[in-house]
Amino acid sequence: MFSLRxxxxxxxxxxxxxxxxxxxxxxxELNLGAHVGDEPRVVRDNRARAAAALGLDGERVxxxxxxxxxxxxxxxxxWPGEVPEADAVVTRTPGLGLAVxxxxxxxxxxxDPVAGVVAAAHAGxxxxxxxxxxxxxxxMVGFGARPERIIAKTGPAVCGPCYEVxxxxxxxxxxxxxxxxxxxxxGTAALDIVAGVWAQLAEAGVTVGEKSHICTRExxxxxxxxxxGKTGRIAGYVWLAETPAAPGAPASGSMGT
Numbered sequence: 001m002f003s004l005r006x007x008x009x010x011x012x013x014x015x016x017x018x019x020x021x022x023x024x025x026x027x028x029e030l031n032l033g034a035h036v037g038d039e040p041r042v043v044r045d046n047r048a049r050a051a052a053a054l055g056l057d058g059e060r061v062x063x064x065x066x067x068x069x070x071x072x073x074x075x076x077x078x079w080p081g082e083v084p085e086a087d088a089v090v091t092r093t094p095g096l097g098l099a100v101x102x103x104x105x106x107x108x109x110x111x112d113p114v115a116g117v118v119a120a121a122h123a124g125x126x127x128x129x130x131x132x133x134x135x136x137x138x139x140m141v142g143f144g145a146r147p148e149r150i151i152a153k154t155g156p157a158v159c160g161p162c163y164e165v166x167x168x169x170x171x172x173x174x175x176x177x178x179x180x181x182x183x184x185x186x187g188t189a190a191l192d193i194v195a196g197v198w199a200q201l202a203e204a205g206v207t208v209g210e211k212s213h214i215c216t217r218e219x220x221x222x223x224x225x226x227x228x229g230k231t232g233r234i235a236g237y238v239w240l241a242e243t244p245a246a247p248g249a250p251a252s253g254s255m256g257t
Contacts, residue, residue, distance in 0.1 A: 001030060001053055003156055003214060003222070003234075009113035010241040014054055015155035015212065016234045017221045021046040023232065031223070031232025033101050034063075038232065051097070054237060061097035061237070062089055068126035072119075072139040088121035088136040092143055094240040103223040104158040104216050106193045107236035110136060110206075112145035118238045123197050125165075128180065129173050133200040147205030152198075155236045156222050159215035160192025161185050163226070 001020035006013050021030030022045050027038040032050060034043045051058035062075050064086045072088040077096065089098045098120035100107045105124035111117070121127075121136045137147060160182030165173075170189035173196070174181035180196030183189070194211060201209070216222040216234075223232045 001050065004153070004210075004212060005054075006153075006210075007241070008111075008151055011111040011113050011118060011151065012054070012237070012239050012241065013109050013111075013153050014237045015107065015153075016050055016236075017156075018223050018232060018234065019221065020053070021049060026228060026230050027232040030234075032099075032235045033103070033233030036232060037230065050235065050237075054097070056097045056237070056239065057095070060095060061099050062091070063099050063101070064089055064120075064122065066101060066122045068122075068124050068130075070127065070130040070132040070135045072121075072132070072135050074139065074143070087123075087127050087132045088119055088139070090117065090119040090136065090139045090143065092116050092240075094242045097237050097239040100236045101233040102155070102157065102216075102236070103225040103231055103233045104163075106157040106197050107155040107234075108133060108136070108197055108201075109153045109155070109236050109238040110140060111151045111238060111240075112140060112149045113151070114149050115140075115144040115146070116240060117143045117145045118240055120236060120238050123193060125169075125173060125191060125193060128193055128196045128200070129176055131200070133197055134204055137201075137204040137206065148207070150206045150208065152201050152206050152209030153211075153236075153238075154194055154197055154209075155212050156214035156216050156219065156234065157194050157212070158217045158224065158226055160190050160195065162190075162215055162217040163193065164188055164190050
């Protein structure tokens with residue numbers, strides 16, 4: 001059910017894979033996306049299963065209406081009504097799970113355990129270009145976070161060699177985020193969104209974290225829109241433990257490369 005689960009200084013991080021749910025093809029099994037054509041009752045069941053496995057209250061997991069932009073929304077509880085358009089959410093509320101959906105895009109989970117601030121961001125090509133990662137860091141700083149204390153984790157996403165794009169698109173994105181420029185194994189233009197996300201994190205002062213090396217297009221254990229078209233979504237979750245970390249606790253880990 002999970003590609004990664006970890007806890008650091010009172011912050012929990014997790015990324016799902018596609019197994020352990022109740023869905024049928026092409027969404028088998030653990031599709032968590034409610035916008036891809038799967039049966040709503042199946043998605044609700046899968047979300048409840050994932051939350052229970054994480055020890056979360058399924059009613060206290062915040063999902064987004066992701067639109068490939070840079071809008072960041074601060075939350076202190078579940079949405080009272082319609083889910084707003086956003087590609088990042090930030091909170092200081094312990095026990096409130098923040099979730100981000102992907103099927104090739106880069107899911108980024110961020111936390112400053114000392115300030116007690118966590119965020120989840122969705123970075124595809126348009127979001128990387130628009131600056132959703134810097135916008136998320138800025139929102140966290142507004143709640144007292146400091147970039148040098150932030151722990152960042154990125155989950156399974158399509159790798160650069162598997163993300164072929166037209167030359168003009170590659171040039172446009174790379175002009176803004178140079179580290180995103182890549183080549184396919186055949187030598188054609190491509191984009192490495194994960195590398196671009198980490199470049200933007202480093203530029204913002206974030207140097208601590210971990211990068212998943214799983215390529216969703218290459219992994220049969222993960223959903224991939226570029227590989228399959230009609231398919232499900234995996235999710236990244238981040239939340240503050242109900243008992244906060246001790247003041248001044250340092251972040252740990254090292255940035256993956």
